[in-house]
Amino acid sequence: MNETALTVHQTARPHGFPTAEHFAFVESALPRPPAGSALVHNLYWSVDPYHREMMDDVPGGFALGAPLEGRTIGRVIASRTPHLAEGEIVFHRQGWRTHSVVTPEEIRRLPRFDGVPLTAYLSILGGTGLTAYVGLTRIARLREGEDLFVSAAAGGVGTATGRFARLLGAGRLVGSAGSAAKAGHLVREVGYDAVFDYHDGPAADLLGKVAPDGIDVFVDNVGGEHLTAAVGALREFGRIVRIGTISQYNTPDAPPPRFNHADIVEKSLRMEGFLVSNHRDVQEELYEFAVPHLQSGRLALDETVVDGFEGIVEAFLGMLRGENTGKIIVRDRAEALAGRSGQRF
Numbered sequence: 001m002n003e004t005a006l007t008v009h010q011t012a013r014p015h016g017f018p019t020a021e022h023f024a025f026v027e028s029a030l031p032r033p034p035a036g037s038a039l040v041h042n043l044y045w046s047v048d049p050y051h052r053e054m055m056d057d058v059p060g061g062f063a064l065g066a067p068l069e070g071r072t073i074g075r076v077i078a079s080r081t082p083h084l085a086e087g088e089i090v091f092h093r094q095g096w097r098t099h100s101v102v103t104p105e106e107i108r109r110l111p112r113f114d115g116v117p118l119t120a121y122l123s124i125l126g127g128t129g130l131t132a133y134v135g136l137t138r139i140a141r142l143r144e145g146e147d148l149f150v151s152a153a154a155g156g157v158g159t160a161t162g163r164f165a166r167l168l169g170a171g172r173l174v175g176s177a178g179s180a181a182k183a184g185h186l187v188r189e190v191g192y193d194a195v196f197d198y199h200d201g202p203a204a205d206l207l208g209k210v211a212p213d214g215i216d217v218f219v220d221n222v223g224g225e226h227l228t229a230a231v232g233a234l235r236e237f238g239r240i241v242r243i244g245t246i247s248q249y250n251t252p253d254a255p256p257p258r259f260n261h262a263d264i265v266e267k268s269l270r271m272e273g274f275l276v277s278n279h280r281d282v283q284e285e286l287y288e289f290a291v292p293h294l295q296s297g298r299l300a301l302d303e304t305v306v307d308g309f310e311g312i313v314e315a316f317l318g319m320l321r322g323e324n325t326g327k328i329i330v331r332d333r334a335e336a337l338a339g340r341s342g343q344r345f
């Protein structure tokens with residue numbers, strides 16, 4: 001067992017794009033769990049765009065000089081509660097650190113599905129997949145044959161949205177991503193019909209080329225110019241599913257997007273945002289829907305796995321820069337050496 005623990009702190013508030021200078025790795029003795037709690041050695045960490053929002057001085061944001069939060073999966077290595085057994089795998093929210101002290105109330109036990117690796121509980125079966133599934137089934141209320149446009153299509157939510165939309169019988173599926181390589185990958189591997197690189201020109205022109213007959217649903221992870229373009233391309237009774245606004249997280253001074261408000265009335269459009277945290281009740285339904293497809297191979301995992309906890313800050317910054325394809329996940333180096341990217345229970 002390691003005798004020291006590493007914890008990431010945020011040390012300063014960024015204005016614009018954050019850098020490694022805004023973080024510090026803090027070493028300490030291995031925490032001793034007080035009675036009623038257990039010590040978890042973390043194995044897989046999620047870093048997410050919402051962490052960038054929490055870096056700002058906002059209510060509920062990260063405190064400076066304190067451990068950060070994030071979704072994490074680890075193994076209990078010492079327990080002082082009968083409710084947590086040594087060796088158990090648990091999910092909790094005390095991420096960005098190699099070791100966490102948790103109480104039984106702070107953890108969730110993950111269900112066991114044959115052939116499903118642990119990483120899936122941070123990607124397609126976790127908050128990322130749940131966001132995509134809720135967006136399509138509860139907010140868009142997607143019907144078979146409807147045509148979709150997905151922004152940030154190569155990311156965690158974007159790839160899950162594409163794969164779920166295909167399984168739900170979507171019609172034409174188009175997306176936007178940050179490079180030609182990502183666009184090609186989405187068409188070859190994920191099931192998109194056409195994807196544009198949003199650096200290649202105005203989003204409205206590029207969307208017009210890949211969806212000349214318009215769209216029924218826009219799943220928006222980006223905001224900004226993408227939203228303006230989609231309002232113009234939506235057909236009558238179209239829906240805009242507002243999931244995220246990543247184009248604005250690092251550009252706080254950019255003006256908010258402008259779009260034709262009359263389109264909302266004249267085309268009877270509906271724009272609705274949501275937070276996945278308000279839809280936890282859909283988790284079991286997601287398992288019922290997705291797990292058989294994962295097991296049959298009809299649904300694949302889209303993940304970028306970074307090895308070694310010391311890479312967590314760079315993984316987060318790289319995700320903000322678009323270096324990931326699919327969900328970004330950080331993996332403990334020992335797990336990597338044991339070849340457990342696809343660790344089965």
Ligand SMILES: NC(=O)c1ccc[n+]([C@@H]2O[C@H](COP(=O)([O-])OP(=O)(O)OC[C@H]3O[C@@H](n4cnc5c(N)ncnc54)[C@H](OP(=O)(O)O)[C@@H]3O)[C@@H](O)[C@H]2O)c1
Pocket residue numbers: 048049050127128131152153154155156157158176177178179182221222242243244245246247248274275276277319320321322323324326327328
């Ligand atoms: N509502 C909710 O409850 C909820 C839950 C989860 C996530 N979200 C939101 O969903 C979105 C996607 O999250 P995710 O976890 O799946 O992250 P992700 O898409 O895997 O990673 C972020 C991606 O955003 C793209 N990006 C970065 N800057 C951009 C810009 N200026 N314009 C366009 N694209 C940009 C990058 O890809 P490119 O190479 O394509 O630029 C990057 O890979 C985020 O907005 C996030 O906040 C919301």
